[in-house]
Amino acid sequence: MKRFKAFFKVIRKNKQAFIGMLILIMFFLMATVGPEIIPEEITTNYEQRLQAPSLEHPFGTDYAGRDTFSQFVHGSRNVLLVAFITAVLTIVVAFLVGTISGISGGILDDILMGITGIMLTVPSFPIMMVLSMIIRIDNPFLFGVVLSLWSWAGLARSIRAQILSLKHRDFVEASRCLGMGLFHIIFKEMFPNMVSYILINFISIMKGAITASVGLMVLGLVPFSAQHWGMMINLATSTTGAMYGSTALIYFLVPVFGIMLFQMGCLFFANGLDDALNPKLSS
Amino acid sequence: MKVNDILKIEDITVEFILDSGNLRALNKVSLDVKQGEIIGLVGESGSGKTTLTSSILNIVSRPGKIMNGEIWYGNKNILELDINRLNQFRWKEVSMVFQAAQNAMNPILTIQDHFIETVAAHEKNYSEEEVANKAAKLLGYVRLNPERVLKSYPHELSGGMRQRAIIALSLITDPKILILDEPTTALDVITQAYIFEILKELHKKLNLTMIMSTHDVSVVGSMADRIAVMYAGEIVEITDVFTIFNNPHHPYTRGLIMATPSLTDDLNNRKAIKGNPPNLMELPKGCNFAPRCEYCIAKCLDTKPEATMINENHMVRCHNYEEVIARGHITKS
């Protein structure tokens, strides 16, 4: 409990991290509570298509006359869910690989690092494009799995590096003399300090997952759900020619700003937290 | 200015402007350096030694600022030179061997590059070959192998080698004064002794004036002609080296000498200086050393002591130095 309090104090002090956290909380609420509050509009109403913002439709309507705001809110659930799942899977895999590799050393380490090296070099986005051909991605979990396949490699490497440096630190040697196992040391000593590290990475991975998932949808390779922001952009540019009309612009800009705001939240939070925890000596 | 004074530091005050307040690192410090002498600056960390030596080259690091005072070299005040003349003055008249000399060189340039660019900054006409030859000669003085060292990058040399290379580099433009700021702190005792030998040779050979600052008084004792003792941003005593060791007049100096172990002495006779180093942001109303001083009297808590000239060559900044003298000479059995 004390750790949490200290943690929040750090965030409150750093303005950047604080703003980032606020933004993220706002989106989190939107994704969890929003869809319950705002009714989902499934009925099409072509007479009302591509309306400008009004009291009734704060963000206007889409190409089929549906309220854009409600789509945005409902879409946020999908967007965040996919990003969340990706981040969780990525971190779990990265930890497993990194820890095993770091602790065991030897051939297992070489093999795992070789695999990591390959995964890092292979261009991730084109591979996901290719995989989208054979894997029909129709639920957020599957989407998360595919996205996480290519994001664990970098994190695994840095975790392994940290474990290796720990292995040779003095207090580890001392603890070993006292009879404590390496595993025990890692869990008791290392992990508690890594909470913030994990958090920063978690947010960064979410940020990357959104960029990739929206990208795949904009290309039309993942026909996931019409309410996902990426799909909204895709539809805005293809079917409604938002690029050419004026009211359709709102339908296009809403998900764009949504993405931008969320990514900013991630950026601020991760950077701010990083600054707060690793103060650099600026002259 | 006396006839054989080469450098005259007058009333230098340096402050560091921090978020939490102003830190006065030097308080109206004055010092005359005689031509050809080796003068030692002794004091603990925070006493102001490095700030003082940095001031001479006007490179006090931010957020420090020289608030007032003058430094006279010849008939010019260094602190008022424009940047071009200042750059000419630097290294050509006064050069410096830094404390962290390990990291004083550009990692992407060879040792030879360092020599050449330094000369290039000061001379319009020079030939690279001449510079290389001179550099080789200087490297020879510091007992380094020029063929190997000149072509090397800094990281390819050991700590001691780098230190010696820096010393050679400090002489490439024939300075008159060489400042050495803790020249051997990061080195082992044997290399330390070696380097001091080299410095003594250089002093004789090139008739250099040397200002050597250190926290270890015994180290400078073997080399210096005079020693200036600093405490909390002020010089508290200056005199010749023998008097400093045998008959110091300032309580702090006496404390330093008494605390220094010697090979011929019983460790039990050593006495540490009690108390803690001063907080430069909250200095006492009276004498800075009063909280730790054995000889402290009422006046010391109240008024800052002025500089008293015992004789032409001996300055003490203390209200109660007579009692320090009364304790007698320091004898080490």
Added chain:
Amino acid sequence: MMKIVEVWVKKLAILVATILFATSITFFVIRLMPGDPVDTMAMSLITNEGLDYNQAYEKAKALLNYDPDKSFGEQYMSYLKDLSKLELGESMSSKQPVIKVIAGALPWTLFILTISVTIAFVLGVLIGMYIAWNRNTLIDPIVSVYASISGSLPDYIVGLLLVVLFSTKLRWFPSRGAYSSQVTPGFNFLFIKDVLYHSFLPMLTYVITGLGSWALFMKGSAVSVLSEDYIMAARARGLSEKRIRKTYVGRNAILPLITSLAISFGALFGGSPLIENLFAYPGVGFYLNRAIAARDYSLMQGMFLMITIAVVLANLAADFCNILLDPRIKDKA
């Protein structure tokens, strides 16, 4: 010596394994597709070329490098054999050898990427250096804000916004293609002008997205170099500010960026499908996207292989640059 060889052998092994892995993925994808791709292709060949079923089937097998009747191992071997001879088959959608399509597409991607990345890098480095050198400027917070915003928008979104603004609303620039149909390709002025006109928006997209992070990266690197001891030592030696800025801060600060540059070039290659699709720019990414959409397996394989090779080469270049430019790594490697 042995260590260097060992390190490079490991690196090369990973590179080869990467290319193998990447191409094997396309190998598996084809075999995992629902339905029988050979049959599908044969059918379309029958319709388009009037062949009978057996002929069409044989041709389909050749075009796809895929013979479902052979065992898995045999298939893989023949696949690899063809790959090593660079026999990539024929594109179904354009009836041209895949190699030819790649050769036609690659220059466009390289053209856009090389120029954009260079501009973004050079501008970013200059801005970052300026901010670090002249502290407390107005530009510093502006750049930070800019970097936050541009770092939050994926590049394809920036591209979309640019198209909406400059193509649709203002009609200043075209939104599709590498050059208009009215111009004849060749080394003539009209063509070159037209190409530049069409490439402006895609390049602007890359520059806008990348500029901010390069500036911040350089600023951070330069600030940390500025706090190094050798900078102060250089000033003490009387070196000019110009020299210090260029050879001391500049060259040392840019080192970590060079590696990033090569790697980011590779990453942009991997992300090319998005921008090229948006601008209908006939580069490698564009054709990859089209091939996937049209289930044109041979083209897809070829383009994917091309992208992988580009990324692998970029990483290799990054390693090389590092070793070349930093004397400290030369010895470790």
